[in-house]
Amino acid sequence: MSLNNKNILLCITGSISCYKSVDLYRRLKKAGAKVKIVVSSSAAKFISPYIFESFGEEVFEDDAFKSPLSHIDLSKFVDIILIAPATYNTINKFASGIADTLITLTVAAAPDKPKLIVPAMNPNMYANKILKENLKKLSLFNFSVISPATGAAACGDFGEGRFPEIDDIVFEVESALKEKRLKDKKVLVTAGATKEYLDPIRFMSNGSSGKMGISLANAALKAGAEVTLIALNLNIDNGSSIGGCAKYVNGRIKVINRTDFAGLKEALLDEFKKTDILFMAAAVSDYSFKEKSPIKIKTKDVCETEPTPTLKIELIQNEDLLKAVSKIKKEGQIVFGFAAETDSVLENGRKKLAEKSLDYIFINDVSKDIIGSDENEGFLINKSGEIKNFKRESKESLAEKLIEEIS
Numbered sequence: 001m002s003l004n005n006k007n008i009l010l011c012i013t014g015s016i017s018c019y020k021s022v023d024l025y026r027r028l029k030k031a032g033a034k035v036k037i038v039v040s041s042s043a044a045k046f047i048s049p050y051i052f053e054s055f056g057e058e059v060f061e062d063d064a065f066k067s068p069l070s071h072i073d074l075s076k077f078v079d080i081i082l083i084a085p086a087t088y089n090t091i092n093k094f095a096s097g098i099a100d101t102l103i104t105l106t107v108a109a110a111p112d113k114p115k116l117i118v119p120a121m122n123p124n125m126y127a128n129k130i131l132k133e134n135l136k137k138l139s140l141f142n143f144s145v146i147s148p149a150t151g152a153a154a155c156g157d158f159g160e161g162r163f164p165e166i167d168d169i170v171f172e173v174e175s176a177l178k179e180k181r182l183k184d185k186k187v188l189v190t191a192g193a194t195k196e197y198l199d200p201i202r203f204m205s206n207g208s209s210g211k212m213g214i215s216l217a218n219a220a221l222k223a224g225a226e227v228t229l230i231a232l233n234l235n236i237d238n239g240s241s242i243g244g245c246a247k248y249v250n251g252r253i254k255v256i257n258r259t260d261f262a263g264l265k266e267a268l269l270d271e272f273k274k275t276d277i278l279f280m281a282a283a284v285s286d287y288s289f290k291e292k293s294p295i296k297i298k299t300k301d302v303c304e305t306e307p308t309p310t311l312k313i314e315l316i317q318n319e320d321l322l323k324a325v326s327k328i329k330k331e332g333q334i335v336f337g338f339a340a341e342t343d344s345v346l347e348n349g350r351k352k353l354a355e356k357s358l359d360y361i362f363i364n365d366v367s368k369d370i371i372g373s374d375e376n377e378g379f380l381i382n383k384s385g386e387i388k389n390f391k392r393e394s395k396e397s398l399a400e401k402l403i404e405e406i407s
Contacts, residue, residue, distance in 0.1 A: 002032045002174075003031040003032050003033035003170075003173065003174060003177075004031075004032035005032065005033075006032070006079045006080070007033070007034050007036075007079045007080075008028055008034065008035050008036075008079065008081075008082055009035075009036050009037075009074055009078040009080075009081045009106065010024070010025060010028070010037045010082050010084065011037075011081060011082065011103045011106075012037065012038065012039045012040060012043045012084070012085070013040045013042065013043055013083065013085060013087045013090045013103065014040055014041075014042025014043045014045065014046065014087055014089075015043075015046075015085035015086075015087050015120040015121060015163070016046060016120075016154045017085050017154075017162070017163035018043045018046050018047050018085055018120075019046060019047050020085075020163050020166070021047070021084060021085070022047070022051055022052075023166055024084055024169060025037065025052065025057075027170050028170065028173070031170060031174075033173075035057065036057070036058060036060065036074065036077060036078075037049075037052050037058075037059045037060065038060045038061075038074070038102055038103050038106070039052075039060075039061065040090075040101065040103060041062050041063075041101075042087070043062075044061075060074070060102060061102070062101045062102045062103055063102060070102055070106075071102055071105035072109055074106045074109075075109035075110035075113070078113055079114075079177060080113060080116065080173060080176055080177060081113060081114070081116070082116045082118070083103070083107075083116065084118035084120075084146075084163075085118055085119070085120035085121075086117045087120070087121060088119075088121050088125045088126075088131055090104070091117060091119065091131060091134060092131065092134050094107055094117075094134075094138055094143070095134030095137050095138050111142065113142070114142055114144065114176045114177070115143045115144070116143075116144050116145075116146060116169075116172060116173060117135075117138070117144070117145045118163065119135075119145065119148050119161070120148060120161065120162065120163040121161050122153050122155060122157055123153060123157050123160055123161040124157065124159070126160055127159070144172070144176060146168060146169055146172050147160070147164070148160055148161050148162055148163065148164055149162040149165065167248050168250070168251065171218070171248065171250050174222060175222040178223060178224075179223070180223060181223045181404065181407035182223040182224045182225035182277070182407055183223075183225075184224070185224070185225045185226070185276040185277060186225065186227075186228070186274060186276045186277075187217075187220040187226070187275070187276065187277045187278075187279070188228050188268075188272060188277070188278045188279070189213050189216050189220065189227065189228070189278075189279045189281060190213060190229075190230045190264065190268065190278075190280050190281055191211075191212070191214050191216075191217070191230070191231055191232065191234065191281050191282055192209075192210035192231055192232030192233050192234045192282055192283070193205050193206045193207070193208040193210070193232055193233060193282065193284075193285075194232050194233075194259070194260050194282070194283070195233055195259055195260055196260055196261060196285045196288045196289060197289070197292055198289050198292060198293065198297065198313065199292065199293040199295065199296050200293075200295065200296060202297070204285060204287070204289070205233075206283050206285070206371075207371045207372050208371060209247075209373075210231065210282075211247055211372075211373075211374060211395050212281050212338070212376055212395050212398075212399070213229070213281035213282060214229070214247050214248075214249055215395040215396045215398070216281060216399045217229045217249065218249065218250055218253070218396070218399070219399040219400045219402075220277075220279075221250055221252060222400075223403050223407065228253070228254045228256065228275075229249070229254065229255050229256070230256045230258055230267050230268060231256065231257050231258070232258055232259065232264060232282050233259060234257075235257075256271070260285075261284060261288055261318045264282065264284065264321070268321060268325065269324065269328070272325055272333075273328075275333065276333060276334065277333070277334045277336065277406065278325065278333070278335050279402075280322055280325070280335070280336065284321060285318060286317060286318055287315040287318060288316055289313060289314070289316075290314040290315065290316045291314065320356065322335065322337050322356040322358065323355070323357075326357035326358070329357070334359045334360070335357075336361070336362070336402075336406065337353070337356060337362075338361070338362050338363070338364075339352050339361055339362075339363045339364075340363075340364060340366040341363060341364070341365060342365065342366060342367045345364070345365050346363070346379060346381075348363065349361055349363035349379060349381050350385075353381055353383065358383065359383050360380060360381070360382050360383070360405070361380075361381050362378055362379070362380050362381075362402065363378055363379050363381065364376060364377060364379070365377075365378070368392075373395075374395060375392050375393060375395060376390075376392070376393070376394075376398050377390055377391055377392040378390060380402065380405060388405070
């Protein structure tokens with residue numbers, strides 16, 4: 001989800017990390033948001049409001065009396081209030097109902113608007129029981145908290161209190177503005193490609209990047225679901241990039257890393273028992289090697305009696321995991337499959353939907369250069385036989401539309 005035409009009030013308070021708000025502002029604008037900015041008098045000692053003015057933005061001073069109705073105007077403007085960074089002092093003021101600055105006045109005037117707090121402070125201050133109690137209190141009044149990162153503070157102390165990654169903040173802003181269609185649902189997503197090893201070095205796989213599955217996992221989380229992602233050879237660090245493709249995975253997603261068909265099958269059948277919705281987006285090898293060498297196969301091991309030296313290997317067919325899942329599927333569970341075809345796309349899609357007893361299948365023509373791409377296109381078929389054609393668009397956008405379809 002982009003933030004196109006969403007009105008965001010970015011409130012910057014006097015933490016030393018407030019310089020990072022410049023990057024945050026630029027990311028929000030890049031996502032399409034309309035941003036207004038309030039810089040507190042304390043924050044202005046760390047960062048000049050002129051930085052934002054040079055971008056053409058109107059910057060409001062945190063003076064409750066300079067413009068008596070500014071807080072009312074701003075409260076009507078916003079779709080969401082983002083306090084980033086939020087200091088110990090400001091958070092406790094919110095919880096106590098104190099409204100003596102433009103930031104606290106605007107928050108007080110917008111009780112029904114979502115408010116995101118991004119704490120940034122010394123680890124001992126963040127661990128203070130008074131702050132913890134007030135954060136719990138604020139959660140009852142349309143406030144959400146983005147947990148700070150753990151690391152070294154400016155003073156040298158180590159612990160939880162650092163300004164979070166910009167990706168995490170933007171994700172939570174998008175999530176806060178998203179309808180919670182999957183609230184209380186457990187969603188399982190598979191993503192990536194299995195690797196079937198012939199020896200410790202050589203393997204058989206395919207070109208799936210896992211981007212579609214990752215996009216579905218993020219979209220389901222934004223929609224309120226509890227999400228588990230079985231990641232096949234993606235080397236995921238939650239909340240960071242994957243490989244070299246800079247794909248974001250939110251840290252609230254439970255990630256299970258697996259490599260081959262056997263590992264995927266074990267994790268899938270175990271997790272499916274506690275799942276409401278399964279998105280089987282992984283590209284699973286249809287075959288495995290009958291025999292796997294524990295050591296590297298040497299050149300001398302090939303058959304040199306033939307005119308051209310050859311290495312003879314035997315493959316065995318893997319079990320169809322979607323069929324296996326459908327056999328243990330309980331009433332109310334939804335199974336959503338994906339299929340890649342190069343010809344007779346709709347015909348093959350209908351056939352697989354029926355054979356595997358799926359609720360939905362998304363089928364696409366991989367001859368259209370979508371493997372590894374940031375974009376996707378194809379046809380969605382449900383078990384009633386209805387077909388929807390999705391034109392080429394980003395996988396993030398498509399994922400959100402598919403979530404809407406099933407919810």
